[in-house]
Amino acid sequence: NDQFPDVQQQLCIYHINSNVLLKSKQKWAKKRKSSSSPDASDWEDSAPQTQAELSVTNKQLVHSLTGDEIPHTYRGVLMMWKRVLFAETEEVHEKAWRDLCKKFDDQRVILRYLHGTYLPVRAQWARCFLRKHRNFGIRVTSGTEASNNNIKSYLLNGMSHLYRLVEAMQDMMKDQERDFKDACAQDEVLTAREYLGSSGDYLGDLPTVISSKALGLINKQYRIARKAMPTGKNPFPEPLSDCNDDCSVSVELGVPCCHKVYAKLGSATSFTRYDVHPHWRLRDSSFQDPYRRILDPRIATVLRGRPKNTAQPVPSRMAIGGSSQNVSQLTSQAARQPAGRQRGRPPRIVNKSTLTRVSLETSQHSNTQANSEPPSDLDEQQESVLAVGGHNLASGGRGVNGS
Structure with missing residues (x-):
C-alpha cells in the first residue's frame, strides 16, 4: 500500500481452500441424539482441534473440481466454497454463498468462520473481483514456494553461513536463467501444428514472438470466436455478447479477447506483437532502451483517499441466515477480534x-x-x-x- 497503492493484492486460493477444509474438519459438529435445538451448546465437535489434519485424500480434494452432488460433510463445505470462489459474476458469487449457508445451516461455527475471516477480504480472492485486474492468470503462490524449495537443494546442510547462502542463490539464478532461455528458444523453433497453416493466419508473427502459454490462451478465444462465425452447416450462429465490462480477458490476461479475434477473422487481418502484453514475449528487444523506464509503475510518496487491500464491510444481504440479529453479532465479533497487522493509514487517535x-x-x-x-x-x-x-x-x- 505504501509503494504501489493502485496494485490489487491477491490471496493464494490454494492456501485458502486448504484452510477452509482444515477448519471445516476441526469445527465440524454433529448433533447430539438427546437434543433438537440448533444452539451451539447442543452440538459437539466430531474431531478435536489439536488432532485434525489433512490426509492425502483431503489434499487431493483441494485441487479437484466441484461436483454436482454435494455431501453433507466437511468435504461438502469445501466443494460449495469453491463455487463461491470461482463465480464469474458478483450475483453468482452471492447466490453461491447463500446456497452454502442454506446447505450447512446446522454448522454455524463454520459459517461464522468463513463470514468473519474471508468475506471482508473477498476482493482479494473471489474470481468475480480479481478478473477485473491484470494478474496474467496467476492465482497461487506455487512459483515462489518452488523457488524457496529449490534453493535448499543448493545447500549442503542447514548450518551454512550467510556467504554460502548468497553463493547458492547466485548459482540457482544462473541455472534458472539458462533454463528460461532454453525454453524460450524452444518456443521460437517448435510451433504447434494448430498454429500453422491457414487456420493460424490471424496470429501473424505471434507464434515466433510470444510463449506457447500465451498462444494457448489466444487459441481458447479463437475457438469461442469461431462458433460465432457463419458456416455452411450453421449460417446463422449465435452471436457473441457485447464487449463490455463482463469481457475481462484483455484486462486480466493481457491477450486479445474473442471479440478482437472475431474482428480479425472478419477483416482477414492478423495480430501484431503490440496486441499482446510484453509479459508474454519471448525476447525483449528494448531492454537497452533508456526510455523504457517510463513504463515502470510510479511509486507513490503521498497517499490520498482510502487505500486498497483493506477489509471491507460485508453487505447485510450476505449475512448468515439473512437476519439483522446475525449481522449485529458478526459485526461485534469482528470488532472483538485482534486487528493484527494493519494496512493503510493508522486511525486517528482521539483522547x-x-x-x-x-x-x-x-x-x-x-x-x-x-x-x-x-x-x-x-x-x-x-x-x-x-x-x-x-x-x-x-x-x-x-x-x-x-x-
Missing part, C-alpha cells in the same frame, strides 16, 4: 477530553435544534445514536464501531 467535548457539543447542538423546530423520526434516531456513541466513548467503553 478522552476531546471525546467529551465532542459529545457535549453534539448534545448542545441537538438541544438547539429541538427548541427551534420539532424533530422528525429520522432526526431523533440519529441524535440518539450520536448521544449513545459519545457517552460510551467518553466513559472509556467501546463505541458503535468498536473503536
